[in-house]
Amino acid sequence: MKQITFLHTADLHLDSPMVGLSKLPEKIYKRLLNSTFVALKRLVDAAIEKQVDFVIIAGDVYDGEDRSIRAQVKFRHEMERLAVHGIQVYLTHGNHDHLSGSWIHIPLPDNVFVFGGAVEHCIFTKENVTVNLYGFSYPRRQVFERKIDEFKKGANADFHIGILHGNEGGNSSHDNYAPFHVKDLIEKQFDYWALGHIHKRKILNDNPPIIYPGNIQGRHHKELGPKGCYIVTLSDSNCHLDWINTADVEWDSIEIDVQNLTSFQTIYHLCLEQLNISRNEQVNGKIVNLMLHNLKPFEGSVSILNGELLEILQENESEEENFVWVSSIRVEEEIQYDREFLKSEDGFVTELLNTIENYEQSNEALDPLFHHHQARKHISNLSDEDKEKLVAEAERILLQLLM
Template sequence: MMRFIHTADIHLGHPFLGLQNVPEKLATLIANATTTSFSKMIDLAIAEKIDFICISGDLFDSQNQSIHLLDFLITQFNRLAAENIMVYLSYGNHDYQPQQNAGVSWPSNVREFDNSVKTYYQSLPDGKTVAITGFSYGQQHVKTEVINQFPLKQTQRCDFQIGMYHGGIDGANGNYAPFKVSELLTKGYDYWALGHIHQRQILNEVPFVGYVGSLQGQNSKETGAKGFYLVEEENGKLVPYFEETTSILWRTALVKLPQTVTQRELLNNLYTNLVTNNQHSWQIINIELDMTLTDTLLLRLNDGTTTLQLNEILQQNNQYLWINNISYVHEEQGARLPELDEQFWLATAKKVFNFENIHQVALKKIPELFIAEYFEQEAVQTKLKKQALELMQQELADVGSDMDEDNTD
């Protein structure tokens, strides 16, 4: 019975963006998160005695790999070689290889795909033969529909055929080997191991066509459990089963609390809610807070004081939780000051909160690339707009309050 692993979008060496002042024990875990998850997968592959692993693109986070990561991978692949487990490796838009890893000597059990569609064959212990067909990116953008180059299932040479494809469905972004599910199905393959999308998605049940997602979430958008598919042959079909490898879980938590007057009450209520609902080891959490806040509490929330104090309490109590951000989502927010014209605000914010302005004002003399990339994110710019609006509303409300007091004389 054939068994193999489908994985993709591992992004070894990818830094977690947007985190500040994390405790040392979490910082160490973050630095090793992607390699830890990869090692977990290799451990299971050996324990389950699988036949091979399909890596469908973006094993690395960039085309320039460090010696440390290459040494790590060679060690892991050698562990598989000792157990006669093959590795089929394709490169995606992040780790594209114009010269196909010149100078890197992988162990003998690793089969690389080059920039043209190629098929490898493997004989299985039960006498069956499996064909694995795929390709690699030779440049960052591949605008052609590479699926057109894939052959039909070669039934005369194999019992099963697996397609490895790193690309975007239905031309959602034409830069990444666009394809349609119907085009995949016409090939007659038994399984399509897709890569490029970091969230698990099933596009077709039988034969299975789907994205496995990443091994480890790497930012606040990549929430929930991450891992790989362990695929098993069952009654002539190839059926995937999800296996989790997450070492650090990113989570968004909507927290609804009763009205609170003091900062201590707010912190205690948040702490109790988070600890009660913690069912994982380390979590990095973005809190969406739904409650009525006083002006003072809202100010402390917006300037980061509440996040800082809550993290201090969590660490003092040895909780495996880190709060990345707290945002205010109460319905009544924004209705506090009808005098601030919404259309005027939206038009102005669009001009002010764009990356060009942010660069000129704040980032021009900062050389670190990861900082600039963080502020390029649409979610970050939206957060800046939201916090600016809340602060303006609060300031204007205070002015209105002062005017009311003046009029009482």
């Protein structure tokens, strides 16, 4: 039986600036700034430990088109570690680190093959196994054409692997670069598709495997949970996947129902209990958004609303190796109101609810953010679902204040 083992990763975003997080404690902030490099080292450790035949990196090795010297030096060092163990690397550059960027060039070791700006294929061989790998690097930041149409299956190989940094199915949550549909990939009759661009781990198809591994380190609260890569064992008959968690700092959201609690102390201890459960689930640092549902007004509840609970939960966490840092606490107070009844009444609240239901100016309201010369570099377009959630949350806050 012919078989190969490789590591599939994507979206390393080395040296990500972690925009908007500088108010974290200095120790946690520095660890977060270094987290992409720790994740890269863990990735390489896993490749060496599992004795993989090669590594695939499906785009966005670097976070920016300038490819910082620090990121290049650290990346080269890790590639050299793989070279010592005879492990080849096949990588493409994506929209973040496209080929038209301007950077000080630091050459990579000979075990690294970088795909060019047009779809091409290279060959990996070991003993009696031959693998054709197909891919391309982004020649510029925005690639809207269907590059999938340029993938052509070659001959004389035991396995065919496609590498594609692109957007599946017109996913409106992400820039629609190098778009494709799953059926397009299946029609190519490849044995495996190594995808990149989407930062959430997704298996789009089992046979053949079409897989987004997600990014290797979360960078904000929309990139929740474990992050990492896949160790793939591909044979004539099947494909086996092993997930490797590489993140040094994880992001999480914890929701707690405090409906039956009527003292600051009981709410504090319940929060502490939930945070310690979260701490015991992992050995890395964790940054958490805490949501308290159904808070009833009681003597001392103002201490939760004015930030005292947050301050107490944050105490000493920055000194912990596996810290659980609560970055924010959102409170949903238990308010009883009948929305339909409010709409039936005359007055300001009725007019407000009718305005919200017919609100269509989301794009205009967000324009200043998306056109800001700094902010626009670090945000992606919001989906219709995201906009609906923002409007619904605005309604909840307004009614909470009014009631």
